[in-house]
Amino acid sequence: MMEFDLGVVKEGLQADVIVVGAGPAGMCAAIAAAREGVSVILVEQGGFCGGMATRGLVGPFMTCYDSKGENMIIRGLFEEIVNRMVNKGFAIHPSLVHAGTAFTSWIVVGHEHVTPFEPEGLKLVMDEMLTEAGVKILYHTDFLRPLVEHHTITGILVNSKRGPEVIKGKVVIDCTGDGDVAARCDVPYEYGNEACNLVQPATMFFQISNVDSQAVEADIQANIHNFYRKDGVNYRSLHWRVSEARANGDWDLKRVSIGLFRMPKADEWCVNTSRIMGVDSTDNESLTNAEIEGRKQADMIFKFLRKYVPGCENARLKATASYIGIRESRHIQGDYRLTGEDLISAKVPEDSILLAANSVDVHGRFGPTSNEYVPIQGDYYGVPYRSLLPKGVEQLLIAGRCVSADSTAAGAIRVMPPCMGMGQAAGTAAALAVKEGCSVRQLNTSLLQDVLKGNNVYL
Numbered sequence: 001m002m003e004f005d006l007g008v009v010k011e012g013l014q015a016d017v018i019v020v021g022a023g024p025a026g027m028c029a030a031i032a033a034a035r036e037g038v039s040v041i042l043v044e045q046g047g048f049c050g051g052m053a054t055r056g057l058v059g060p061f062m063t064c065y066d067s068k069g070e071n072m073i074i075r076g077l078f079e080e081i082v083n084r085m086v087n088k089g090f091a092i093h094p095s096l097v098h099a100g101t102a103f104t105s106w107i108v109v110g111h112e113h114v115t116p117f118e119p120e121g122l123k124l125v126m127d128e129m130l131t132e133a134g135v136k137i138l139y140h141t142d143f144l145r146p147l148v149e150h151h152t153i154t155g156i157l158v159n160s161k162r163g164p165e166v167i168k169g170k171v172v173i174d175c176t177g178d179g180d181v182a183a184r185c186d187v188p189y190e191y192g193n194e195a196c197n198l199v200q201p202a203t204m205f206f207q208i209s210n211v212d213s214q215a216v217e218a219d220i221q222a223n224i225h226n227f228y229r230k231d232g233v234n235y236r237s238l239h240w241r242v243s244e245a246r247a248n249g250d251w252d253l254k255r256v257s258i259g260l261f262r263m264p265k266a267d268e269w270c271v272n273t274s275r276i277m278g279v280d281s282t283d284n285e286s287l288t289n290a291e292i293e294g295r296k297q298a299d300m301i302f303k304f305l306r307k308y309v310p311g312c313e314n315a316r317l318k319a320t321a322s323y324i325g326i327r328e329s330r331h332i333q334g335d336y337r338l339t340g341e342d343l344i345s346a347k348v349p350e351d352s353i354l355l356a357a358n359s360v361d362v363h364g365r366f367g368p369t370s371n372e373y374v375p376i377q378g379d380y381y382g383v384p385y386r387s388l389l390p391k392g393v394e395q396l397l398i399a400g401r402c403v404s405a406d407s408t409a410a411g412a413i414r415v416m417p418p419c420m421g422m423g424q425a426a427g428t429a430a431a432l433a434v435k436e437g438c439s440v441r442q443l444n445t446s447l448l449q450d451v452l453k454g455n456n457v458y459l
């Protein structure tokens, strides 16, 4: 490695709380902290909020209900964001959306009450909410490295068009998805599932428009009795058309069916089907190869849809994602490592800051076509505050996909509603620690839980 002199590094920016990454976790962390009355800077490498929900075109928001599908348990900021989007016509309220329908790609288990939404609407609503809360947003700004003194993070170095810059802060929240800040503070982590030497595959989402949705739904309804699972592989939507295309030499992907999710506009669908194995999202060369391969696969799938699927003959490619979809990378080690066993057995630790019931959803562990989907055995599980506290460094919190969990547990809480819940908890904790004059590790978790409950978080 070579050391480089960065030249003149600007100083002067400072805030009580710095949030790095404006995906589902980061945008909620920033709003929650600012609403507690502390100053907040939100640093994001892209030009808008939403992370995978916008730049990755990932949707719908997975369920926010308990495992019976009876009560909405992920509320707080998630519910407020959804309500604002519903009021503007950008989303369908989850109470109206049922499993086994076009909105869930006809998947039943674990998919009751998902939230179909329009990514462009999320960008607008998030700008609005962050601005209202008084968050200073720095889009187009890359986190470079942390500033650490005596095992305590005191700020970050960022880079942007105006050059390298220091931002000082009392608490930093790592919401980068990949745990970039924690990793560069030398916090230990597991990359993917080290026991299996695997990381979940990446996917290039894309959206199509001008679809005759009634014709698509009729074809699937006529064949729905023929959905089945064999050797760890799900044969679901349109597997009969995929077989036909494979026989004709028009399909060479290791996927047997199509993840086709209807969006709020009647003629629009998002497609979650491409699969790229072994992508390392912390390596730009690996990401570059994945983007190229992802677009190639998306093109093949789009051509397949137009040629083989009734109702898609005149479909138009609305967009491919501007960033390859990353399901898994670093799992940062925190004071508590949440396990798949904890979730499946529905444990609720005393310091839980979020209740969720999302099933364990791990792709590709038993080969490129495989899927594991394990529902939990109770109504819900709890995510403890200790999983947001990275080991060996003070005043740093982690939230979202990179939180302290094993690969199986992360396979459940990586979906967007729990990420938003973790973000809200981290932002609230950071602000409370600043106001109480204590470290985030010393924060009284009962106080945190009380404030969260006061803000419509279900605990």
Ligand SMILES: Cc1cc2nc3c(=O)[nH]c(=O)nc-3n(C[C@H](O)[C@H](O)[C@H](O)COP(=O)(O)OP(=O)(O)OC[C@H]3O[C@@H](n4cnc5c(N)ncnc54)[C@H](O)[C@@H]3O)c2cc1C
Pocket: 020, 021, 022, 023, 024, 025, 026, 043, 044, 045, 046, 049, 050, 051, 052, 053, 056, 058, 059, 060, 061, 062, 063, 141, 142, 143, 144, 175, 176, 177, 178, 180, 202, 203, 204, 272, 324, 325, 326, 327, 399, 400, 401, 402, 414, 415, 416, 417, 419
């Ligand atoms: C293919 C696929 C399908 C999925 N399906 C669903 C689904 O149907 N429903 C569901 O709810 N969830 C789904 N998910 C999961 C979900 O989208 C993600 O796990 C979730 O978005 C993670 O949120 P996050 O905030 O932790 O990270 P991200 O969404 O990844 O956001 C991280 C943000 O940090 C920014 N960032 C990263 N590094 C830096 C840096 N160094 N400097 C500055 N900014 C930085 C990024 O630009 C980004 O905006 C899916 C994911 C994938 C990939």
